[in-house]
Amino acid sequence: MRAVIQRVARAEVRVDGEVVGKIGCGLLILIGVGRDDGEEAARFLADKVASLRVFEDGEGKMNLSVREVAGSLLVVSQFTLFGDARKGNRPGFAAAAPPKVAESLYQRFCALLRAKGLPVETGVFRAHMAVELVNDGPVTLLIDSSRLF
Numbered sequence: 001m002r003a004v005i006q007r008v009a010r011a012e013v014r015v016d017g018e019v020v021g022k023i024g025c026g027l028l029i030l031i032g033v034g035r036d037d038g039e040e041a042a043r044f045l046a047d048k049v050a051s052l053r054v055f056e057d058g059e060g061k062m063n064l065s066v067r068e069v070a071g072s073l074l075v076v077s078q079f080t081l082f083g084d085a086r087k088g089n090r091p092g093f094a095a096a097a098p099p100k101v102a103e104s105l106y107q108r109f110c111a112l113l114r115a116k117g118l119p120v121e122t123g124v125f126r127a128h129m130a131v132e133l134v135n136d137g138p139v140t141l142l143i144d145s146s147r148l149f
Helices: 039-051 099-115
Strands: 002-015 018-023 026-032 062-064 072-077 120-122 129-144
Touching (some): 018 072, 018 120
Antiparallel strands (some): 002 129
16 A cells, blocks of 8 residues: 655545545545555554654654644545556556455555544545645655555
8 A cells, every 4th residue: 555644734625526524733645555455554554654753742853643633634545646657658557456445445444543543534435536735844755555564
């Protein structure tokens, strides 16, 4: 699984002009599921997101997790994170998981975060979405579970 994680002051996602997910301070997570991903990847990534220390403490050091700042998570599926544009000008998506598998792991990832007591908002899987955010910092990280275990 691949995740682009952005520390945000606020973020929201709309489908057909309607807000379907909205948070204040927290993390916007764009998540892609690869063909070889499974439960282990979802669990690893959920553990990493829940404990990631990217919020500043009283001394201005990134030392606090989203839980410690009472933040929320907005999780948006994005299969294009597995796009491969090394050849030609149009990306290929052969490395992305099939939609049924991807949706299951996306939902599992969100459930694992909720089980940790974190408030989670989501987009709509496979919908055309408009994502709006105010990146705080800016702080943006890329985590690819296949490179970590």
